[in-house]
Amino acid sequence: MDSLQRLYGDKIAIIPIDGLDRGDNATRAEAFFRKNKFIIPTVVEDTVLKTIFPHKSVPHEVWISPDGRILATTGHDEVTRENIDDALAGRLLTVKIKRDDLTFDLHKPLFVSGNGGKCDSFLYRSLLTREIPSIGSGYRQTPIVRDGKLYLRSFQATNLPAISIYMAVWNEGKAGLLVNPTRVLIDARDSVYSPWDFRDPGSRWRRVKNYCYSFDIPVEVSDSIFYRQLMLDDLNRIFNYQGRIIKKRVESIVLRPVNSRGDLLKLKAGNAEKVGLRYSDERGSILDSVVNIPFCDFINYLSRFYYSACPIYDETGLDSTRITMKINIRYKKDRACESIINYDEWRTAFRRNGIDLIVEKRDTEVLVLSIPD
Template sequence: MKRFFCFLALLCFFFGAGAQENTDIKAGAGTIVPLKIGDRVPPVVLSGLINGAGLSGKDLSVFKGKLLILDFWATWCAPCVAVMPRMDSLQERFGGKLQILPVAYEGEAAVRVFLDKRRAATGREAHGPIITGDKTLAALFPHQSLPHFVWIGTDGIVKAITDDREVTAAHISAMLGPQAAPMPLKRDSITVYDHTRPLFGSGAPAANTLMQASLSPYIEGIGSGIYKDVDLDSGEPARRITARNQTVTDLFRLAYQKEQKETLVEVADTTALLPPAIRGRAYLDWLKAGHGYCYELLLPEKEKKEAYRLMRAQLQSCFNAYDAHIEQRKVECLVLVRTDNRDRLHTAGGPPSAAIDGFSCDFESCYLYVFLSRMKIAMQGYPYPLVDQTGYQEMADIRLSARMNDLNEVNRALAAYGLRFEKKPAEINMLIIRDAGSPGH
């Protein structure tokens, strides 16, 4: 692909040419060769098993004669947690003809803690075997996004590699039948990018440089994702913002520090800014077809407060067909409010800490904006921005046990603190993207 670069600098700019994922998931090293559809699966020994009675020391061939679906997941992966009830239901429905085998790269202790919380929140027990601490299967079936499913036929041959949408009773029945129809292949763009180094160039800005910025089209082999306000692994103190293979809209969101729910695209033709309703490989192909960009800004430590202002100016200059700005709008929100005046939030002291997973949260000595920022991730399935209207300015302690993606359960748990989320209109600052020169701004 032919590259172009848009450069902007305040003083002395230099550039050296160079080439939301999960950086813990990478293809393995050594002699392991990734498998494809039609390959026979080698006798991988089952390890790190939970609920593995009778399976210790055995390999995947123990499931021969069944349709085996490897379910690659992680405890922090909200979509993985969301599909668990469906996987449980399918396992029960097909009984001895099917084995859904969850595979986690995380260690046994972390997975057991998660399963205990899930049981407490939902009453659901994990009955089937679960692999933990996996490296070998992830190397045989490398992937970047989760969840990730590998279908292995009753004959031990790889039949399909899909996302969660294809794991249905109809597809399982077809796969167990005489003529299974092919399913869309989930083919991730595997990351080989070293996130500790700059994407462009080889080091920090020179001492007399106020900034170093680069913009390019889609780059193969580096995956997609964003690193914000990170330290640069270099001899010079520096800060970095890196966006890999993102849309124009994503870049503007990053520059204005807004999420998707706080963005309105009001242009005549949205095809260059918003992808169609596609996922997986189709979405990657769309990005490669002129809709994906890589951006990086490097600043000396002393200039880091200027980072987002500079990024906004650069993007506006490079994508000057559009006008991006902040505008106050009244939109439907999930508003955090206090239900009474009694203070049940004030911290008991202790070092600040914030932890949240699918079934609990533990915030100690934190301001409510920290709680809200984490809840934005947990409640991403709701189409509304989260807004704080409590007026509470003190540090708080909040410990909840609930399915953190379920508004009703979260509100029941928040009642102990005199808090709740209410769906109602609120005036908030929204990122608006319009055609340049259009009326209204």
């Protein structure tokens, strides 16, 4: 400031203002100016000018013309020789205007109760709240679009326990395979165990707190990086776990042809118009048959709704082939999705369709949540 005042002499007047609310006084200001050999005048202990030129942050530069017009209010970066020359020559100032939000409270959290405006311009966000019963439960990917373009990748979980939110990390946000006890382990100091014991309805993991969580980042990342690195790291910071994904040898279901893959062609669906799953009664107690759906979708269905099933590996070669088959396995009658799977029943159901069901150990990705000591 002082060097510019010396350069331009009486063509300009630079007047620093120090408000009373900033804790300085005339004595301290004078000592500072003498030490630095400043020649510019200053106003200290101000209570008037701050009401005429209201602002929240400093420096706050007010540009005033010789005839008393306010030309601009800027930050200190705009106080340059080029801009001063333009002002003296009467040219239009091409500067970045400083506009302070006078309602902003530095002593309150940003964006809470509107402090700092609406939170619609963030580039990265991690948000955790208590349970909000009125908005339902579940998780979903909710991309944020602006001006017709994908702006942010967003994951939202509502009213779920921390462990269920962690499950989305393992499954990379996809529906299905949400809670498979063979793929989630709690690593405590004295034991390793599943948080879901389907034989114990009173399991303490069913009585844990629920949370709402949102994680939003720029789109230039893959699913694996979004969930298994960035979101996993974020959850580890928030909750009292250290989650990691590792390979572990676990009991698994393997589906193979009983004889040859050629025999399975009889399962190939015709041109039936009806598509889906058929149940034996209105209660849906028996899953009776599969009609004209991709075999891989059927396997995903089993994995999704029979949470206590082992991981399923399909080695039939059917993949996305649309099939029709009689299956006849229990579904809702005895809450099959939460009970221990009757593998003899499953094996019989698959073998009548030329598919063998084998239970064996396989290296499978599991999510391990370690509890710090």
